[in-house]
Amino acid sequence: MKKKLTLENLFKILANQKRLEILMAVYDNNQTATEVSKIVGLDISTTYRYLKSLKEAGILNSRIVKGIEMFDFSSEEVYKILQYAINFINKLNAEGRFCENLAACEIESRPIVQISGEPDYVLDMRGEMCPVPGLTTQQVLSELEDGKILLVIVDYPLSAERIPNRVEQLGHELIGRTIDNQGNFYIYIKVKKTNTSE
Known part of the structure; x- marks a missing residue:
């Protein structure tokens, strides 16, 4: 039994x-x-x-x-539990994580190889482990306008692998991914709302 x-x-x-x-x-x-x-x-x-x-x-x-x-x-309910928990955690820890441009963020280092152009928004998820960065990125992408560029910064290698895969599954465009000399991953995403499964 x-x-x-x-x-x-x-x-x-x-x-x-x-x-x-x-x-x-x-x-x-x-x-x-x-x-x-x-x-x-x-x-x-x-x-x-x-x-x-x-x-x-x-x-x-x-x-x-x-x-x-x-x-x-x-059941999808398990996934929803994780989403709700992470949304709750992010609301409590929101300060300094999400900003409208690179200049407004306190980023100690920059990628070794730069992607052309500055992002419209930056989501700094360093210090967080899977699944927090991936689910937070998904939530932010659902709230951003079509065509905007989101830069996600993570230092957890599994998140650096998962986020690009999930972004493409959701119909957004992965512009590029790079790393700095401190092991931080920079993932550049273009928001695409058409044919995007939320």
Whole structure:
């Protein structure tokens, strides 16, 4: 008999950084254990154990396709919980993260290779781990006007990989991505509202 999920257990599950990374990898349609393990940087055995525990909790489902187990969210509600939590956190920590141009932001260093032109908006997510930068970027993009350029700055390598993939899935244009000598990633995105799935 399947163990009943409680609110306390749900928050314990979501409090684990690797589980969060795995959930976001699955949400981005990287659904096999092998694909997920490559993204989150864990061995296949550990990744599969995490996936199995998330499935047993009812957060993920799986199906067999051509002999390979594929994982997916059991419900969009789990993703919404993460979105609401991150929106709440961002409201509490909003100061200095989002500004209308580079001059208004306190950025200690700049990319080694510059993308031509200045961005219209800057979202500084340094110090935040996945899934906070990705979900915050998605929220900001939904609020910006068509054609505007958003620069997202992250220092978490997994976010630097996830954000460009998610941006293109949502129909926006990835203009470029670069890194500075301190390991900060600079992701330039052009907002496109037409044919964008929110």
